[in-house]
Amino acid sequence: MSADCIFCKIVAGEIPSATIHESEHTIAFLDIAPVIPGHALVIPRKHYANLFELPDDLGNALLSDVKRVGEAIVSATGAQGLNLGMNNHEAAGQLVMHAHFHLIPRFDGDGLKLWGQQAYESQEAMMALAEKIRNSLS
Known part of the structure; x- marks a missing residue:
């Protein structure tokens, strides 16, 4: 903690x-400033700042609870879809430095826009970046 x-x-x-689910490893509750009503957070009970600090062995429990809560949100709200998101570090929009997943119910025509897309300057630039990322995985 x-x-x-x-x-x-x-x-x-x-x-x-407004807790909606609790398990041994996680707790889920409604976001106090929802993007859309039903927007919830699933967090690990133990404190980890972000995705990169989460232990691998916690992954299955987190994913299982995210799926369970997500299905319940869709069912309870009548949503046609669900966005799952996680911001890691301030530059990515993380406001609370405790790892958490956002589950946002989505409705046709709800007006929520995610992010704009842009093209690579060239196919070569894209392939060079792919190579750089592959090398970082080594």
């Missing part, structure tokens, strides 16, 4: 939340 983390305080019961 991190003493100054709002999500750790929710896990500890020090701050109230």
Whole structure:
């Protein structure tokens, strides 16, 4: 636990939340500033700052709970779809430095726009970046 983390305080019961699911490894609750009503967060009970700090052995439990909560959100809201997102580090929009997944119900014509796309300057530039990423995996 991190003493100054709002999500750790929710896990500890020090701050109230609209909790919708709890398991051994995770807790899920409605976001207090939803993009669309039903927008929820699934977080690990233990404090990890972001995806890159999560232990691999926690992955199955997290994914299982994300799927379960996501299906419940779609069912309860009547959504036609669901976005799953995770922001990692401030530059990516992470506001609370405790790993968390956003589950956002989606409806036809809801007006939510994700992000604009752009083309690579050339096929060669794309292939060079792919090679650089592959080399970083080594």
